[in-house]
Amino acid sequence: MNFLALKISTFFLSIFLLVWIFSLVRRRLLMEEYSFLWICIAGVFLVLSFFHPLMDKVAHLLGIEYGPAALFLFFNMVTLFILIHVSIQLSDYKAKKRILAQEIVLLRDKVEELSRKMSGHESADL
Amino acid sequence: MERPRKATLIIVPAFQEEPNILRVLEDIRTHLPQAAVVVVNDGSKDRTAELARQAGVKVINHPYNMGIGAAVQTGFKYAEGHHYTEALQIDGDFQHPAQEGPRLLKVLEEEKADLVIGSRFVEDTDYRGSSWRRTGNRLFQWVNALVVGQRIIDNTSGFRAYSQRAITLLAQTYLGEYPEPESIGYLKSRGCKIVEVPVKMRSRPGGKSSITPWKGIYYMVRVLASIISFNRHSRR
Numbered sequence: 001m002n003f004l005a006l007k008i009s010t011f012f013l014s015i016f017l018l019v020w021i022f023s024l025v026r027r028r029l030l031m032e033e034y035s036f037l038w039i040c041i042a043g044v045f046l047v048l049s050f051f052h053p054l055m056d057k058v059a060h061l062l063g064i065e066y067g068p069a070a071l072f073l074f075f076n077m078v079t080l081f082i083l084i085h086v087s088i089q090l091s092d093y094k095a096k097k098r099i100l101a102q103e104i105v106l107l108r109d110k111v112e113e114l115s116r117k118m119s120g121h122e123s124a125d126l
Numbered sequence: 127m128e129r130p131r132k133a134t135l136i137i138v139p140a141f142q143e144e145p146n147i148l149r150v151l152e153d154i155r156t157h158l159p160q161a162a163v164v165v166v167n168d169g170s171k172d173r174t175a176e177l178a179r180q181a182g183v184k185v186i187n188h189p190y191n192m193g194i195g196a197a198v199q200t201g202f203k204y205a206e207g208h209h210y211t212e213a214l215q216i217d218g219d220f221q222h223p224a225q226e227g228p229r230l231l232k233v234l235e236e237e238k239a240d241l242v243i244g245s246r247f248v249e250d251t252d253y254r255g256s257s258w259r260r261t262g263n264r265l266f267q268w269v270n271a272l273v274v275g276q277r278i279i280d281n282t283s284g285f286r287a288y289s290q291r292a293i294t295l296l297a298q299t300y301l302g303e304y305p306e307p308e309s310i311g312y313l314k315s316r317g318c319k320i321v322e323v324p325v326k327m328r329s330r331p332g333g334k335s336s337i338t339p340w341k342g343i344y345y346m347v348r349v350l351a352s353i354i355s356f357n358r359h360s361r362r
Contacts, residue, residue, distance in 0.1 A: 095300050098192055102200050105186050106207060 006068050010049035017042040041078055134161040134231060135210040137201030138183075139194055139284075140218030144172040151181045153224040154216060161227075164204050165218070168197040174218070194284070195305035202288075202297035213288045222285040226325045230287040233323050240292040240318035241310070243278065244285035244325035262346050266307050269350060274314045279322055281307040292318055304349045 021038045024030035048055045048071060059070035136154055140147055147165070154163055163183040167175040169191035178185045186200055198215060205213045212234060216222045222244065230242045266281040284306050288296070295316055301308045314320060 098196050098300070101189055101192060102196065102203055105188060105200065106203055109184075109186055109204075 006071075007049050007052060010045055010071070014042045014045035014049060017045070037082070044074075132212070133210045134158070135201075135205045135208070135213045136161045136163045136227075137198060137205065137213055137215045138163060138165045138178075138218050139168060139197035139201065139215070140165055140170065140174050140178070141168040141191060141194070141197070142170045142172050143174050143218035144170070144177065146220040147174050147177050147218055148181060149220050150216065150218055150224075151178060151183060153220070154227075157224040158214070158227050161214070162210070164201055166197040166200045166204075168192060168194070193303040195301045195303050195308075198284075198305055199296065199299075199301065202293050205293045206297040210293065211290045213293050215284055215286045215288070217284045221327050221329070223326065223328060226285070226323075227287075229325075230285070230323055233321055234287040234289060237321050238319065239287075239321040240289040241313050241320045242287040243280060243283050243310075243320065243322045244327075245280035245283055245322040246325070246327050262342060265346060266349065270307065270310060274311050276314060276320060278310055278320065281310060285325060285327070289318075302348070304345065307349050 018039065021030065021035050021042065025032050025035045052067070055071060056067045058074075059065070059067045062070055062073070064070045064073070136158060138147075138150060138154075140150075143150070151163065151165075154161070165175070165178040165183055165185045167178065167185055167187045169188045175185050175187055186204060188197065188200065201215070202213065212231060214227050214231060216224060216227065226244055230244055233239065234242045263280065263282060267277065267279060270281055271277045282304075286306075292313055295313060295318070296305075296309060299312060301312070310320060
């Protein structure tokens with residue numbers, strides 16, 4: 001079997017991913033701490049697309065007969081983990097955002113209270 | 127700011143309660159005239175906040191809808207910041223009868239409890255939730271009894287009195303969107319005393335409950351997930 005088409009498409013996909021990530025980081029649309037993961041993934045794709053026997057070996061170890069299927073499995077697992085990771089961060093941001101919002105409303109209440117007191121004093125002075 | 131030895135704050139979480147908020151505040155004024163009241167307006171788009179302010183009570187406005195858990199927590203933070211010694215939660219939907227409030231507070235003091243739950247199911251009252259709701263409650267009872275080690279009959283009731291200790295604990299802890307069942311396990315894990323008192327609740331008069339059967343299933347799965355987090359709380 002010839003996996004040339006798959007090799008070429010995987011190769012271009014990984015190159016595209018790498019270029020895209022770098023440009024996102026360069027334009028400061030993606031913080032570099034998050035880019036690391038994506039660069040690693042693109043790197044793995046690149047390596048696998050070049051070294052076809054490696055992919056077959058990995059597939060064989062996992063008991064998968066068809067090499068490219070291992071690639072898809074790998075990609076699916078990675079996607080799943082990234083999604084869970086993003087959910088964790090989203091939860092964290094939501095919790096922090098809530099704390100900030102509560103601080104703000106309670107501070108606003110204090111400010112209003114204080115300015116009411118102060119304006120009361122002023123009118124008493126006049 | 128020093129408070130007198132005993133000071134009670136009524137926390138009224140309210141989201142889109144324009145048809146009910148005035149009745150709720152009137153009810154509180156009639157039966158709990160000495161208590162301070164704070165309405166936590168959880169990002170309502172209607173006139174809830176305006177009406178409450180006109181009624182002469184303190185209103186804290188969330189900038190956007192953050193959910194009931196955040197609303198009551200803001201109330202606890204306010205109570206903590208102003209050194210209130212006890213709090214009573216009365217939801218803004220007019221289901222909780224304020225006339226039962228003094229009884230909850232009395233039990234809180236007499237039994238030295240940290241949480242007193244006004245329960246719909248302790249005795250046979252007129253209240254009849256829909257059948258799925260009762261089933262859901264039974265599930266919570268079972269899970270909470272298992273995790274908490276105390277049989278709580280009405281885990282979802284938001285009609286509650288809190289001690290100063292409970293106020294401090296709940297002001298600092300992130301509880302999710304369904305704070306009622308979750309807070310029971312949390313407070314229990316911190317060695318708080320929980321007491322249930324039977325109350326008669328009204329059924330919802332104006333507006334409609336946000337809970338439908340499908341949402342009920344969603345609710346149960348999420349609450350069960352939040353109950354699992356008890357372990358996290360107790361480890362801390």
